[in-house]
Amino acid sequence: MxxxxxxxxxxxxxxxxxxxxxxxxxxxxxxxxxxxxxxxxxxxxxxxxxxxxxxxxxxxxxxxxxxxxxxxxxxxxxxxxxxxxxxxxxxxxxxxxxxxxxxxxxxxxxxxxxxxxxDPAERSGGLSWILYGLTCFALFVRRGLRPLWISSVTQVPAVVGMVAQTFDDVYPAQAGTRPSFAHQHLAYQIMRKERAAFGVGEDAGFDPATQVITNAYTGGSDNLKKSFAVAAKHRDERYNRFCAETLDYVRGDDVLQIGRIDLSTARRFLAKSVPxxxxxxxxxxxxxxxxxxxxxxxxxxxxxxxxxxxxxxx
Structure with missing residues (x-):
């Protein structure tokens, strides 16, 4: 053939x-x-x-x-x-x-x-492995198994914890990971050029040391702003505590996490997440x-x- x-x-x-x-x-x-x-x-x-x-x-x-x-x-x-x-x-x-x-x-x-x-009626269906891990895994394989950097902007403790536990070399909120030049350089570029991609207005502030976006809900994402009491919590209390201590929910803060998909991430996804x-x-x-x-x-x-x-x- x-x-x-x-x-x-x-x-x-x-x-x-x-x-x-x-x-x-x-x-x-x-x-x-x-x-x-x-x-x-x-x-x-x-x-x-x-x-x-x-x-x-x-x-x-x-x-x-x-x-x-x-x-x-x-x-x-x-x-x-x-x-x-x-x-x-x-x-x-x-x-x-x-x-x-x-x-x-x-x-x-x-x-x-x-x-x-x-859909609220489907939130107990265990869809996170599809909506996060599966897409990332497919792109990683499609790229020839070359490492792929990822970013996430959120104020939801459950998402902060999911990112920290799913991906590698995540900063902030992943125990043991310190901010490298790559983290800081990528965060700088994303905040300089790509705010519109996640609904953060030009008037929002950014702390490069903590990677916290202050007053983040003024660029089209206003309907997604939550109080800490309402935001979905993670089963590991460390991530809930991180968000409560780091973010001002009245002002409307987000955290920008930077991490990486590599072979270790893919192996963990296949072993632990896929039904x-x-x-x-x-x-x-x-x-x-x-x-x-x-x-x-x-x-x-x-x-x-x-x-x-x-x-x-x-």
């Missing part, structure tokens, strides 16, 4: 996966949806995300990030949508912007964990992504005299 026949299914430039995650849910992950989806599929994805927002905010909508009037975020985000398998009803989504930064003098992306919204019923499907998707990221480029290199078209990026 010719190489083009083997690898034509894996020649897409960006990530696009649709598969069942166990018996209860169907998952769609689309990297830069406006670039890879047809107008009909894009409109369906946008409508589904708006339905989830309405269910979370009593019919109200957001006006930043994916939902900003210019719609530009749809071409620089990784969007994960979860539907119930039985009736295809959208119940949750995550929008992770890819933030452009300079690292070591070269352009790179930081994956911002972004906006997560889950057994979802492992077979996840394994299939990982094989496909590995072929796309590693095997296909190797075949191209070994068969330099073959006109492989899109597989060579032309």
């Amino acid at each position: 010719r190489p083009t026949a083997i690898f034509s299914a894996f020649s897409g430039k960006y990530l696009l996966l649709r598969f069942p995650a166990g018996r209860q849910y169907r998952v769609e992950i689309a990297e830069r949806p406006t670039s890879i989806l047809s107008p009909t599929d894009l409109a369906a994805l946008q409508a589904a995300c708006r339905d989830v927002v309405a269910s979370c905010l009593d019919g109200r909508q957001l006006d930043y990030g994916l939902f900003a009037p210019d719609g530009a975020a749809w071409d620089r985000s990784v969007v994960t949508l979860v539907r119930r398998a039985g009736d295809s009803r959208p119940i949750a989504f995550n929008a992770m912007p890819l933030l452009r930064v300079q690292r070591g003098g070269l352009p790179d992306d930081v994956l911002h964990l972004g906006l997560v919204m889950v 057994r019923s979802a492992i077979p499907q996840l394994g299939v998707q990982a094989i496909i992504l590995t072929i796309q990221a590693i095997v296909a480029p190797l075949v191209q290199w070994l068969a330099a005299d073959q006109p492989l078209g899109r597989l060579r990026g032309g």
Whole structure:
């Protein structure tokens, strides 16, 4: 069989996966949806995300990030949508912007964990492994297992703890991790150029030592501001205490966490987070992504005299 026949299914430039995650849910992950989806599929994805927002905010909508009037975020985000398998009803989504930064003098992306919204009726369904870990794992494999920096902006103790426990080299709030030059440099760039991605206005302050954003809820994310009493708590009291002592909830503070996905992160995700019923499907998707990221480029290199078209990026 010719190489083009083997690898034509894996020649897409960006990530696009649709598969069942166990018996209860169907998952769609689309990297830069406006670039890879047809107008009909894009409109369906946008409508589904708006339905989830309405269910979370009593019919109200957001006006930043994916939902900003210019719609530009749809071409620089990784969007994960979860539907119930039985009736295809959208119940949750995550929008992770890819933030452009300079690292070591070269352009790179930081994956911002972004906006997560889950229908209140579905919040006990254990969806966090899909909305956070699964998307990050897929991108990590798609990138050829190269480490990928991540960022998160939140005031919710449960999210602060989840980030600290899921990813590696996380600052702040991860025990034993001290701020490195990489943490500080990435945080500086994100706050200088990318505030709009997470709804923080230009009038918000930023403490580079603690990575706390002060008065953060003035840039379109006003509807998400919470009191400490209402914000979801983590089962580990250390993260609740960190947030209570570090953030001013009356003023509306957030913490900017910077961390990394590497092989250790991926191994921990597979061992601890993925339900057994979802492992077979996840394994299939990982094989496909590995072929796309590693095997296909190797075949191209070994068969330099073959006109492989899109597989060579032309």
